[in-house]
Amino acid sequence: MTGMEVLVIGGGPAGVSAALEMARGGLNVTLCEQGPRLGGAIHRQPDDPARRLRVPRAQRRRWRTLAEALSMSPVEILCRHMFAGVEGSGAVLLEDRASGRIVTRRPAALVLALGGVERVTPVPGWQLPGVVTVGGLQVMMKSTGRAPEGDILIAGSGPLLLAVAAQLTALGKAPVAVLERSTGPLSLRAVAGLIRAPAYLWEAAGYLSRLIRAGIRLQRGASVRSIAPAGNRLSVTIVDNIGLERRLVVDRVALHDGLLPNGNGTAAAPAGPFTVLAGDCREVLGGVAAIADGRLAGQAVLAKLGLAGSDSAGSAATLQHERRTQSALNTLFDYSGGDAAQLPDDTVICRCEGRTLGQLRALLAADDRVSAREIKLNGRFAMGACQGRFCAEWVAAYVASQRDGQPPQVAEIVGSRWPVKPVSVSAFVERHPSSPSE
Numbered sequence: 081m082t083g084m085e086v087l088v089i090g091g092g093p094a095g096v097s098a099a100l101e102m103a104r105g106g107l108n109v110t111l112c113e114q115g116p117r118l119g120g121a122i123h124r125q126p127d128d129p130a131r132r133l134r135v136p137r138a139q140r141r142r143w144r145t146l147a148e149a150l151s152m153s154p155v156e157i158l159c160r161h162m163f164a165g166v167e168g169s170g171a172v173l174l175e176d177r178a179s180g181r182i183v184t185r186r187p188a189a190l191v192l193a194l195g196g197v198e199r200v201t202p203v204p205g206w207q208l209p210g211v212v213t214v215g216g217l218q219v220m221m222k223s224t225g226r227a228p229e230g231d232i233l234i235a236g237s238g239p240l241l242l243a244v245a246a247q248l249t250a251l252g253k254a255p256v257a258v259l260e261r262s263t264g265p266l267s268l269r270a271v272a273g274l275i276r277a278p279a280y281l282w283e284a285a286g287y288l289s290r291l292i293r294a295g296i297r298l299q300r301g302a303s304v305r306s307i308a309p310a311g312n313r314l315s316v317t318i319v320d321n322i323g324l325e326r327r328l329v330v331d332r333v334a335l336h337d338g339l340l341p342n343g344n345g346t347a348a349a350p351a352g353p354f355t356v357l358a359g360d361c362r363e364v365l366g367g368v369a370a371i372a373d374g375r376l377a378g379q380a381v382l383a384k385l386g387l388a389g390s391d392s393a394g395s396a397a398t399l400q401h402e403r404r405t406q407s408a409l410n411t412l413f414d415y416s417g418g419d420a421a422q423l424p425d426d427t428v429i430c431r432c433e434g435r436t437l438g439q440l441r442a443l444l445a446a447d448d449r450v451s452a453r454e455i456k457l458n459g460r461f462a463m464g465a466c467q468g469r470f471c472a473e474w475v476a477a478y479v480a481s482q483r484d485g486q487p488p489q490v491a492e493i494v495g496s497r498w499p500v501k502p503v504s505v506s507a508f509v510e511r512h513p514s515s516p517s518e
């Protein structure tokens with residue numbers, strides 16, 4: 081051991097892999113996870129181990145390997161510790177959620193492995209109770225081992241739709257339909273990508289066969305146009321690729337339009353420690369890539385601190401392979417979210433603050449050069465509790481579509497400051513130093 085302390089934020093595959101790499105290299109590693117258990121999005125562990133959701137065997141094996149290595153390593157694990165940012169002095173702030181206090185650390189290096197966030201395209205009515213994200217639905221199922229009550233419609237675009245529909249079906253709660261927006265045919269590129277990655281092909285075949293056997297309606301080229309209350313239920317207007325509309329009444333709608341890197345807290349802090357991003361928060365490439373990327377992040381830290389890491393060539397090759405595969409697979413999906421010009425003014429864009437598209441249009445009409453900061457501070461977009469997690473990217477793309485060539489950057493709309501997530505004032509008042517240097 082060198083005695084040098086490093087901090088890893090995020091207990092998913094990227095964070096665990098980075099922590100292991102740095103511990104092997106002789107660093108004193110602390111791994112912080114905001115949730116109650118390690119695992120991240122893909123390997124989320126259940127509240128009750130007896131109620132574990134069935135996941136593909138290769139996925140299960142990957143996590144078992146990481147978890148076993150971690151249990152034999154000297155890595156210090158802090159669950160229920162949320163990274164709240166790097167303050168002006170360069171100290172890393174963690175909220176200890178059990179004690180409700182802020183803890184400060186001054187590590188020699190910081191690895192941020194914060195994962196990805198879901199992209200959900202606004203449609204009229206998406207703010208209604210009963211409308212969730214597909215990933216949110218999966219979190220609930222993985223945590224509790226149970227499916228929600230009532231009829232569920234899954235819609236949007238991406239492979240997660242099929243995975244979650246199959247998981248619901250395995251729990252005896254098959255969705256009423258799965259609507260994939262994309263109309264794109266199976267391109268040669270996608271076929272080549274799938275052949276290069278038989279594990280994905282195998283996984284997709286498993287999901288599809290379960291859904292087909294359960295008689296679930298899978299429709300390509302169809303999307304949700306709007307959602308309205310229907311008594312205690314939701315009336316969903318669905319449009320297909322030739323413009324035909326139909327209505328479906330369900331209890332829940334789960335929406336999803338792909339994944340984006342989680343940028344909440346990843347902006348460089350001038351006085352902060354040497355920082356490396358790893359996994360989905362750097363580039364969304366899936367679970368296999370996250371492990372390789374975590375290893376590379378660990379190696380970057382070791383190199384910076386003058387220590388030897390393992391050979392990076394294998395991890396770099398894995399990353400490159402996964403990048404090519406994901407890019408081929410992405411041709412099967414349509415993450416554009418449809419035509420924003422067709423959305424009515426009363427469509428809610430920022431669900432936290434209830435800000436509508438009409439209000440955004442009015443802001444742009446009043447001043448077509450309105451700055452990214454004004455969009456946030458005057459328009460109150462990305463101003464709510466989630467700090468733009470769901471709306472900032474959409475708002476930036478919409479503003480760009482209204483003015484040729486001058487898109488505001490998502491990071492400019494969101495801004496960078498600490499705490500990166502809401503933290504109570506009492507947590508700061510009670511703040512206690514944890515590092516000897518504080």
Ligand SMILES: Cc1cc2nc3c(=O)[nH]c(=O)nc-3n(C[C@H](O)[C@H](O)[C@H](O)COP(=O)(O)OP(=O)(O)OC[C@H]3O[C@@H](n4cnc5c(N)ncnc54)[C@H](O)[C@@H]3O)c2cc1C
Pocket residue numbers: 089090091092093094095112113114115119120121122123161162163164193194195196197198215216218240243339345358359360361365366367368370
């Ligand atoms: C909702 C969702 C569901 C997914 N489901 C699947 C699936 O079924 N199959 C599949 O192949 N891929 C799935 N993916 C993609 C898959 O998660 C990733 O490819 C892979 O898990 C990325 O690993 P990671 O370590 O980079 O991030 P993650 O696994 O997402 O891990 C990030 C971790 O960081 C923690 N974290 C975030 N912010 C903070 C903070 N401020 N402080 C402390 N901790 C923090 C999170 O709680 C999380 O545990 C899903 C992604 C998402 C977002």
